[in-house]
Amino acid sequence: MPRTLEPGGLDQLPSPLPRRLATILRPELPSLAQEIIEEIPRALPEYDRPLQTPYSQALTIGVERALIQFVARVAEASPSTVRHDDTYRRLGRFEAHEGRSLDSLQAAYRIGAQVAWRRVMRLAARHDLSSTVTARLADALFAYMNELASLSLAGYMDARPAEIEDQRRRLLQLLLRRPTSASDRAIGELAELTDWEVPAEVTLVAVPPDARCVRGALDCDVLVDLTADEPHLLVPCGSSAGAPVPLSDERRAMLAEAFPDDPVAAGLTVPIEFAADSLRWARQALSLVETGILDDGPVISCEDHLVTLWLLSDCTLIDQVARRQLAGMNDLEHGQRERLVATLHTWLTTRGTAAEMAETLHVHPQTVRHRIKRLEKELGGRLTDPDDRFAIEIVLRAMWVRNRSRTEREEYRDEG
Structure with missing residues (x-):
């Protein structure tokens, strides 16, 4: 892609062509351009769009400049091609942005060449051009159309990776809006367009x-x-x-x-x-x-x-739950409250004896017994009610996970 447009597959205009051909061809350009612009959408429905759309305007400009440049090449050996080349690269980029292959644009070039050749045949008869000159003009015309197709291919290949990436980004956005906003059909169509298997x-x-x-x-x-x-x-x-x-x-x-x-x-x-x-x-x-x-x-x-993500899914809510479940300790001095919370966490998570808990907490067993009595006093019946006890254990685990990382960061900072 693209294939040559027949015949010959020449890379540049054969030379020399009689310069008088430019004089014959130039008056035909406005009507020939109009004929090509009308014929393309008739033959290719994908180009049948309002003339004011950017794509239709680009196609119109492309046809007009192609004809002008071709006659300029007949008239002189090497006219400027910078603006000309960019026009046909842009048409290739348009095809990429439209999500199509280059088949449609290739067909449009063929139609343009066929319409132009019919006009050349009529002019050849009218101006009594020799068969040799007419044949060379045919070779020049098809070689020129091949050149335009190559320019469009270059623009298409430049734009296609970026266009596919953009379409895949839109596909990702669709998938993240499911299940309410995107249909399976829309996802399937965009996946097929970007060659992505769902x-x-x-x-x-x-x-x-x-x-x-x-x-x-x-x-x-x-x-x-x-x-x-x-x-x-x-x-x-x-x-x-x-x-x-x-x-x-x-x-x-x-x-x-x-x-x-x-x-x-x-x-x-x-x-x-x-x-x-x-x-x-x-x-x-x-x-x-x-x-x-x-x-x-x-x-x-x-x-x-998984458990950490669940426990810390809403850190602000953890504080609110703790405030309510541990309400009896909210007015205690900070250090005293922290010691009681640590003891309560150990008690609920280990279900160990006072001696075992003391070893974990690095305190005397009698201290553990004293703290448990204090907890029973401050929390009342919450420790005997299954629902309240479960809520307390969950919030203590969440606080422990959160505070453990905070303590580790502080210790690391102090060591540094």
């Missing part, structure tokens, strides 16, 4: 803003949007016996290579209609990395931190 399962990956990406390291089936305020990408995954297959080691290595300077977070592997949920979890994991709650690393997987 998978059963996907993993969404959250990327820090401004992270450096080595695009060549990403597999060709990964959908990418690094232009968003919160950059992200989609990795197709498989399923086995109806169960999702988490991100493979090969995919993790790919992500680590693609983002060598910053950690990224991979959400859970889910059916494609739940892609937005996977991305939400990935972004939550990335935020916990940024605050130091999750360990730093090249690829953080939500699969490895």
Whole structure:
């Protein structure tokens, strides 16, 4: 693509052509251009558009400039071609932006050549041109059309990768709006247009803003949007016996290579209609990395931190639940409250004896017994009510996970 337009496949105009041909051809250009512009949309419905649209205007300009330039070449050996060349590269870029192959534009060039040749045959008879001159003019015309097709191909190939990337970005946006906003048909059409096979399962990956990406390291089936305020990408995954297959080691290595300077977070592997949920979890994991709650690393997987993500899904709400469930201790001095909370956490999570808890807390067993009595006094019946006790244990676990990372950061800072 493109094929030569017949005959000969010449790369440049044969020479010399009698310069008087330019005098014969030039008066025909306005009406010939109009004839070609009318014939193309009749033969090719995809070009049947209102004349004021940018595409129709570009096509009209292309036809007019092609004819003017061809006659200029007949009249002189080497006319300027800078503006001329850009016109036909732009037509190729238009085809890429329209999401079509170059077949339609190739056909338009053929139609233009056929209409022009019919006019040349009439002029040859009218001006009594020899068969030799007419044959050379035919070769010149088809060689010129081949040149225009080559220019359009260059523009098409320049624009096609960027256009495919843009269409895949729109496909990713559609998938993240499901299940309410995007139909299977719309997704299927855009996937086919971009040569992307729709998978059963996907993993969404959250990327820090401004992270450096080595695009060549990403597999060709990964959908990418690094232009968003919160950059992200989609990795197709498989399923086995109806169960999702988490991100493979090969995919993790790919992500680590693609983002060598910053950690990224991979959400859970889910059916494609739940892609937005996977991305939400990935972004939550990335935020916990940024605050130091999750360990730093090249690829953080939500699969490895499910309970933490659940417990810390709303840190503000944790404080509110703690305020209510531990209401009896809210007025205590800070240090005293922290000691009682630590004892309560150990008690609920280990169910150990006073001696065992004392060893964990690095205090005397009698101190543990004293604190438990204080807890029973401050919290009243909450420790005997199953629902309240469960709520207290959950909020203490969440506070412990959050505060552990904060303590570790402070200790690290003090050691430094």
